[in-house]
Amino acid sequence: MGTSITTWEGVSAYFTFADSPIMLMLFALGAAGIVIGLIASIIKHENEAFEDHK
Amino acid sequence: MDEAITLESLQAQLTAQQATFEMHQSMNVEVFYWWCTAIMIMIHAGFLAYEMGASRSKNALAAGIKNILALAVIIPTFYLFGWWIYNAFPGGLIPTDASAALPWAASMGPDVTDMGTGIFWAAFALFGATTGSILSGAVIERIRVSAFLILTVFLGSAIWILAGAWGWHPDGWLLTDLGYHDVGASGVVHAVAGFFTLGVLINLGARKGKFIDGVAQTIAPHSLPMTLIGLMMIIFGFFGFLGGCIIFNGGETGWTTIYNTPTNLSAFAFNTLMGFAGGIIGCYIATRDPFWTMSGGLVGIISVAAGLDLYSPSLAFMIATCMGFAAVAFAKLLEKQGIDDAVGAVAVHGFTGFVAVILVGVFAGGTPNVGGNPDITLYGQTLSAVIMAAVGFLPGYAISLVLKKANALRVPEAAEDLGIDEVEILAKPYPEANTPASFESEVPNKLAGDAA
Numbered sequence: 001m002g003t004s005i006t007t008w009e010g011v012s013a014y015f016t017f018a019d020s021p022i023m024l025m026l027f028a029l030g031a032a033g034i035v036i037g038l039i040a041s042i043i044k045h046e047n048e049a050f051e052d053h054k
Numbered sequence: 055m056d057e058a059i060t061l062e063s064l065q066a067q068l069t070a071q072q073a074t075f076e077m078h079q080s081m082n083v084e085v086f087y088w089w090c091t092a093i094m095i096m097i098h099a100g101f102l103a104y105e106m107g108a109s110r111s112k113n114a115l116a117a118g119i120k121n122i123l124a125l126a127v128i129i130p131t132f133y134l135f136g137w138w139i140y141n142a143f144p145g146g147l148i149p150t151d152a153s154a155a156l157p158w159a160a161s162m163g164p165d166v167t168d169m170g171t172g173i174f175w176a177a178f179a180l181f182g183a184t185t186g187s188i189l190s191g192a193v194i195e196r197i198r199v200s201a202f203l204i205l206t207v208f209l210g211s212a213i214w215i216l217a218g219a220w221g222w223h224p225d226g227w228l229l230t231d232l233g234y235h236d237v238g239a240s241g242v243v244h245a246v247a248g249f250f251t252l253g254v255l256i257n258l259g260a261r262k263g264k265f266i267d268g269v270a271q272t273i274a275p276h277s278l279p280m281t282l283i284g285l286m287m288i289i290f291g292f293f294g295f296l297g298g299c300i301i302f303n304g305g306e307t308g309w310t311t312i313y314n315t316p317t318n319l320s321a322f323a324f325n326t327l328m329g330f331a332g333g334i335i336g337c338y339i340a341t342r343d344p345f346w347t348m349s350g351g352l353v354g355i356i357s358v359a360a361g362l363d364l365y366s367p368s369l370a371f372m373i374a375t376c377m378g379f380a381a382v383a384f385a386k387l388l389e390k391q392g393i394d395d396a397v398g399a400v401a402v403h404g405f406t407g408f409v410a411v412i413l414v415g416v417f418a419g420g421t422p423n424v425g426g427n428p429d430i431t432l433y434g435q436t437l438s439a440v441i442m443a444a445v446g447f448l449p450g451y452a453i454s455l456v457l458k459k460a461n462a463l464r465v466p467e468a469a470e471d472l473g474i475d476e477v478e479i480l481a482k483p484y485p486e487a488n489t490p491a492s493f494e495s496e497v498p499n500k501l502a503g504d505a506a
Contacts, residue, residue, distance in 0.1 A: 012167040013160035024158035031130050031157070035207075038127065042200040043462070049478045050466050 076304065080169040083302045087173040093294025094180040096287050098125055098187060104284025105191045106483070107277040108345075108397050112473025113195040114276060114483040120190050120199055124206045128186045131211035132179040133157055139212060140178065143219040144226045177298040178215070181243060184295060186210025188247035189450075191397035193254060195261050195273075196470055199478070201454075201463045208453055209250050209446075217242045217445045221438060224314055224425075228441070232434030233423050237311045238299050238322075238359025240410035241439060246446035248404015252393070253450025257458045260394030262470050270389045273396070278344060285348040289330065292355055296322055296362065314424050317363035325370040329358035332371040336378015346382060349402050353381045356406045361414040364421060373413060381406050404446070411439040 002016035002023075017023040102121040109117040128136075134157050141152035154161045154171075161171050186206035193202060221228040222242045228234035236242055264271055275281050300322060301310045309318040333354015338347040354374030358365055365373070385401035395401070415435030422429050457463040469477040476482075 013163060013165040015163040015165075018160050018163060018165075021158045028134060028157040032134055035127050035130055035134075038123075039200055039203050042123075042203065043198075046198055046200055046465075046478055050469055053468050053472060053477045054466070 079304045083304065084169050084173045086302050087177050087298060090294040090298040091173070091176045091180050094177075094184065094291050094298065095294075097180075097184050097291030097295065100284045100287030100289075100291055101187045101190060102284065103287060104281050105194055105397065107280030107282075107284060108191060108275045109194050110273065110473070111276040111483055111487075112475055114475065115479045115481055116199065116474035117190075117194045119479060120194075120197075120202050121187060123199065123203055124186050124190060124210070125183050127203050127207050128183045128210040129179050131207050132182045132215075133162070133175070134211075136182055136211040136215050137162075137175050137178065140215045140219045140223065143216055144223045146220070146227055178218075181218075181239070181295065181298065182210040182215060184291075185214040185243045185247045188244070188399055188403050189251045189254060192251045192395045192399040193258055194396045195474070196464050197258060198462060198465055201457050204457065205250075205254060205450070205453060208449060209247060213250060213445060213449050214243060214246045217246045217442055220445075221442070222312055224312065228434075228438050229313055229423070229427050231428070232438055233428035233430045234434060234438045235313065235364075235414050235418070235421070235423075235430045236360040236411055236438075237313070237317070238296055238326075238355075238362045240356055240360035240407040241442040244356050244359075244403040244407030245411065245439065245442040246407075248400050248402070248407055249443040249446035250450030251395070251446075252388075252400045252404060253447045253452070254454040255393050255395055255400070256451060257454040258464055260392065261396070262467065264394045265392060268392070275345070282344055282348045285352065289351050289355070292352075293326070296326055296355075296359065299359075299362075311363055313427070315363070315422075321363045324367040325358050325362045325365050326355055328367040328371040329354040329362075329374040332374025333357060333378045336375040336380075337382055338378075340379045340382040346398070349398055350378045350381075353378050353402050353406050356403060357410045357413070360407075360410045361418050364414065364418040369417060373417075377406055377409065380409065404443070408439050408443055411442065412436050 003014075004016065004018040004020070005011050005014045008014075017027070098121060102118050105117040105121060106114045138152055138155040138157075141155040142149035144150070153159060156162070161168055162175075165171070186209045189206055189209055190202065218226075218239075220226045221234045221236055222239060223229070226234070261273060264273060297319070299312065300317065300319060301312055301314075303310055309316070311317050330351045331354065333350040333352065334347055335350070337350025337353060341347070354377065357374050357377035358370040361370075381398070381401045384405040385395070385398045388395060388400055393400070412432070412435050414430060415432030418430055419432045419435075420429055428434065454463055465474055465477070
């Protein structure tokens, strides 16, 4: 589904969706979301932990 | 019957052999930086051991989790925007077209015709992770993990690499305008990270109990042996870091610096090792303290890294020894100002990196650059060192101030008293041990000298 090639002849970039910048942008947003989500989850965990140990 | 040898057939054979040779040369480049990157992971294993050991046992795992998560956030953010910053900002603060370095570019993924981008990105990502981790040890035992991660993303994936674009890039404006020379990243990594750390420490404040009536107290590491081993692991990792600082060129060029001037690994080997040894000696004589003695190895390497390709080895040894004394003196000065830098990162990285850049102007001023860039000068190196310090300090201070105002920088006092492991980490470093923590140690504070 995501391949950017149908043959290895004359291939350069061949990773999934290499020919679809829109999809790659969406993946980049997803990756950024994971990092932001991690930090948000740590902030939530810290707030709860500090509340429990007042 | 054999085919007749003709000029055309010989030419075809030569072309085929040339193509094979060039392919293997490209593979050698990839292999070299692959292993440099792998060796740099040892820096992080070292930081992990070093900072856990430097903490009291009640905070050991909290210190360690920072190091692990720092890698986990800097690597993707360096992919998302760090590499683009490096390629877009060599001219200053106005970006140039670097669309090939954006995370949705075809060159930012597996490509059979590109044997450079991925491996250089990887090495730079690890440089970024190292830079981001320099902050980590200074802030142990009171920073919130979330705040540290926000700060380290800025430092490791944005700020240092902006300085790198300016001063560690063949088209960087510090090189083209001032002849800047910093082959081993004393300025772009160590000075930037060290002064960023100073900005953060001002807002973060000291660990509870560090200063009593204004007098610095020793908060002893819970495992000094672990700290020493960690530091030695960092030294090992530095060989990957410094190897990654040299450019492995194809064709007849061979090794060059990132500024395209000729050099080789032999030059790096002489001065890395002589600097390492000199730094140990300086810090040992200055303190007789095991922690500072081992930190001296780092001081020594950082103090000569900027001119690793230029110095006489004996000169590098003397510079490193003197900088060992100077770094300890600077650490004492900071402590007298009420700054609690738990591992001496500002002195070891910031101060030493800053001075190292200037020393290239002192000892190698007049050395020519290539490609029409100006010669190395004391003026250019000094101005560049100030720029590096400012590029680090200003955002470090500003971002940590915002976090402080949002009450998101430091753990609450109750958590600091109990220990962050107990409150937040949900695990104990030594579950079968009963190790009481105390704010005051019977170990004399060597840095505080007579004041302690």
